[in-house]
Amino acid sequence: MEHFQNITDDDRWRIAQAKDRRFDGAFVTGVHSTGIYCRPSCPARMPLRKNVRFYATSKDAEEAGLRPCKRCSPNTQSAEEACVLAAIAAIRAEVEAGGTMTLEALSDLTGYAPTHFQRLFKRTVGMSPAAFARALREERVREALSRGLNVTEALSSAGYGGSKQFYESTKGRLGMNPSDWSKGGAGRVVNWAVLPTSLGPMLVAATDKGVCCLAFGEGEPELAARFPKAQLVPAGEDFRALFAAVVEAVEQPGPGSAAIPLDVKGTAFQQRVWEELRRIPHGETRSYGELAAALGNPKASRAVGGANGANNVAVLIPCHRVIAADGTLGGYAYGLEIKAELLRREGV
Numbered sequence: 001m002e003h004f005q006n007i008t009d010d011d012r013w014r015i016a017q018a019k020d021r022r023f024d025g026a027f028v029t030g031v032h033s034t035g036i037y038c039r040p041s042c043p044a045r046m047p048l049r050k051n052v053r054f055y056a057t058s059k060d061a062e063e064a065g066l067r068p069c070k071r072c073s074p075n076t077q078s079a080e081e082a083c084v085l086a087a088i089a090a091i092r093a094e095v096e097a098g099g100t101m102t103l104e105a106l107s108d109l110t111g112y113a114p115t116h117f118q119r120l121f122k123r124t125v126g127m128s129p130a131a132f133a134r135a136l137r138e139e140r141v142r143e144a145l146s147r148g149l150n151v152t153e154a155l156s157s158a159g160y161g162g163s164k165q166f167y168e169s170t171k172g173r174l175g176m177n178p179s180d181w182s183k184g185g186a187g188r189v190v191n192w193a194v195l196p197t198s199l200g201p202m203l204v205a206a207t208d209k210g211v212c213c214l215a216f217g218e219g220e221p222e223l224a225a226r227f228p229k230a231q232l233v234p235a236g237e238d239f240r241a242l243f244a245a246v247v248e249a250v251e252q253p254g255p256g257s258a259a260i261p262l263d264v265k266g267t268a269f270q271q272r273v274w275e276e277l278r279r280i281p282h283g284e285t286r287s288y289g290e291l292a293a294a295l296g297n298p299k300a301s302r303a304v305g306g307a308n309g310a311n312n313v314a315v316l317i318p319c320h321r322v323i324a325a326d327g328t329l330g331g332y333a334y335g336l337e338i339k340a341e342l343l344r345r346e347g348v
Contacts, residue, residue, distance in 0.1 A: 007026075009054055012027055012029070012040070012054045013049060013052065013054075015040050016029050016040050016042075016046070016052075017046060019040065019041045019042070019043065019111075020040060020041065020111075023040045023041075024039045024040055024041050024074075024082070026040070027040065027054050027055060027056055028040075028054070028055050028056075028057070028058055028060075028061050028074050029042070029052060029054060030052065030053045030054065030055050030061050030064060030066050031047045031051055031052055031066075032051050032052070032053060032066070033047060033048070033051035034047070034051075035065070035066055035067060036066055036067055036068065036069045037055065037058065037061035037062075037066040037067070037068060037069065037074060038069040038071075038072050038074055039069075039072045039074045039082065041072070041082070041111070042069055042071060042072035042074075043071065043072070043086065044069065044071055044072070058074055058075040062075075076298060076299070080120055081296050081298075083110040083111070083112065083117070083120070084120065084121055084296045085296060085297070086109060086110060087101075087106050087109060087110055087117070087121060087129065088132070088296070090105075090106065090109055091106075091129060091132060091133050091136065092136060094133075095133055095136045095137055100133065101129070101133060103117070103118060103129060103130070106121075106129055117129075127272065127275065132268070132272075135268040135271055135272075136268045138268075187231070188207065188227075188229075188230045188231065189207065189208070189230070189231045189233055190205050190206070190207055190212060190213075190223070190227050190230045190231065190232050190233070191205065191206055191207070191233050191234070191235040191236070191238075191239050192204065192205035192206075192213070192220065192223055192232060192233070192234065192235055193205075193234065193235045193239075193243060194219055195243060195246075195247055197247060197250050197251060198251060199216060199250065199338050199341060199342075200216055200217060200338075201216070201217060201219075202214065202215070202216050202247070202250065203215045203216075203218040203219060203222065203223060204235075204243050204246050204247075205223055205227075205232075206235070206239055206242060206243075206263065207263045209261065209263040210260070210261030210262045210263040210264075211242070211246060211260060211261065211262050211263065211313055211316060212227075212262070212263045212264060212312065212313070213226060213227075213312050213313065214246060214312075214313045214314045214315055214316055215312070215314060215333075215334070216314065216334040216335075216338055217334060220232060226312060242260070242261075245257075245260055246260060246316070249315055249316060250315055250342075252345075253282065253315070253342070253345050253346050254282060255282045257315070257316055258278060260316055262313055262316060262317070264311075264312060264313055264317070266307070266310060269303065269307060270307040270310055272295055273291070273295065273304055273307035273308065274307070274311060274317045276291055276294050276295055277291070277308075277311075277317050277318055277319055277321065277322070278317060278318065279294075280318060280321045280322075282346055283346045283347045283348060284321065284348070285321045285322065285323045285343070285348055286321060286322055286323075287322070287323060287324065287325045288301040288302075288304050288305055288308075288322060288324070288325070288330070289301045289325055291304050291322060292304045304322075308322055309333065314333070314334065315342065319332075320332060320338075320339045320342045320343060321343070321346075321348075329343075
């Protein structure tokens, strides 16, 4: 970002007309006909010059009676966050239209070089733009199947050319294939056991792709409620080593638990939250607000909390590392005593 103290209002007007994001933070554009103020790079239609005044800061604009633009959020988002959110909106719109947003197109939209924007997007969202688009398309497949569409119709509505393209692009990330999703998991095998731990009985369940459930104080009835149409089978020798690793991750937590394979499913937003949870370093915590900010949307604390609650794999996706803004523990599905002990074992 560049700041120039000696630029004139005529310079600022030309910068605003060019929507030059390099000057975001150097000043804000006040539009007195609408009562709002914007970043220089705001994508909204340009106002008439006679209605515009420039202010050094958001505070100055608000003292003049203006309110922040909801489109570019000059008072809450950094220039980089605004770029990422604009890119997310563009990717979502393109996916909904059945198309593909290229990195070059995103580069043109945001004003960043392709490689720089790729790094920025991944740092903010937790996945690349291409991976985010794939997650959105996969979510559209799930939603279409849940509405009763057949597999061909669901894949077409999500922009896939056919089932081969879908399978090649997902490469098993969904765990269940489209037919499984449309049947609510019928025909899938979930292997399970209730294991003793120092925190009490712990339910662990896994498919052939990885752990799909870890819960304290639950058993087969609760597992059946989570996977109502799957075939539940008591785990045998094939799962002994995997389940032992899960127990060790609870009793002696460490970074190594990240290597335990998971078979989890969620919406694109839930997947982003879970990915960010797994990025919280061992022995550290984050508030819901901090997690939302890391995802590029500081106002999404409540949605982050909902995604936390949808996590079927406690500890391995460490939602216990998220605490309230005031430093208290906040909530936890399995009780604050277990949450406090998990954090204590991590040295928090």
